[in-house]
Amino acid sequence: MSGVWQDQIKGFVNSIEKVKQYINLTSEEEKILTETKTTWGTTPYFASLMDRDDPNCPIRRQVIPSLHEHENRFGMQDYLLWKENRETEEQRPDCIARQYRDRVAFTVTQVCGVYCRHCFRKELVVDGDLQLNFNVDEGLQWIAEHPEVRDVLITGGDPFLLSDDKLEYLISKLRELPHVEMIRFGTRLPIVLPQRITPGLKKVLGKYHRVPIWVNTQCNHPNEITEETAKAVFELLSCGVNVGNQAVLLKGINDDVDTFRELHQKLLRVRIKPYYVFYCEPAPGIDHFRTPVEKGAELIRDALRGHTTGLAQPMSVIATNIGKIPLMPDYYIIGKDEENYYLRNHKGEETSIPNMPE
């Protein structure tokens, strides 16, 4: 391995000594980092975006473990088994999670560019309690045998941490299957390791092709977006790869109107299309990040819809074992009678349109 992005992985900030180059640890943080057995850390690039002195820095809180991770009143045990529908009758390899008929999530690695403290896959990627076998060829074989699957979502861990050669293998195998119409990648690297978007990777992902590639990244706070992010996204778009965002709604990090609006406006400024904002899932040890269920809908109502560009609107959803369920604001239909529908806009103004019979 050599090159800028591989150096970022070699220099991974996952020890007290290294993290002290970026932040002044509080005594509590230092104690936690000394005692913890959990996997934690991030790239030097992302570490450098943390505030040196503020333990409540929105990036720092996603990177540095907290004592609250030991509290667990609402998290479900064996969350991932429930969530990824592993206990159903259909036989699937460990790497394939299925909730829908026409699309699947395909896990190809457990390694990440940041071990997010709010991760719902914590049991797998962070705590390592859950042992699964991610065999890429097994997954490819299963997809080949399921012609109803038209959309393959490659996830992890972070699939963009695979080498260019491995990604090329994966993509070319999927593109050989006539029923695969699109390939999606879920990756945080445009945010935590934008240096990964190299000419070599562009060659693997890019060019005109029957099977398009869509990337969804995860950006939760405007401070995570830099000039480097903007360049990485532009590079992806310039080779035909679309880029969207799947934010996680996190208490004290992005759950106020100003931050939420700035996040979504700033995403558009670097050409990322907001796709989802996720309710923080009831996985173990992340109660302290969770907002009320209605919060996402309220923020869309109060910060985005009507208040700013329509393209800035994500859909608020909760991911469950039976698929993603929208949690959207429904304030705008006030009522109806035989004559009219009565509607309300973001400023509270009211109007009506005719109620046309079917």
Ligand SMILES: *Cc1c(COP(=O)(O)O)cnc(C)c1O
């Ligand atoms: C999130 C997810 C998908 C994709 O859902 P979309 O709403 O199409 O983005 C597919 N399969 C699984 C198992 C998922 O968790």
Ligand code: SF4
């Ligand atoms: S990058 Fe994704 S899979 Fe990895 S820790 Fe963060 S949320 Fe979890």
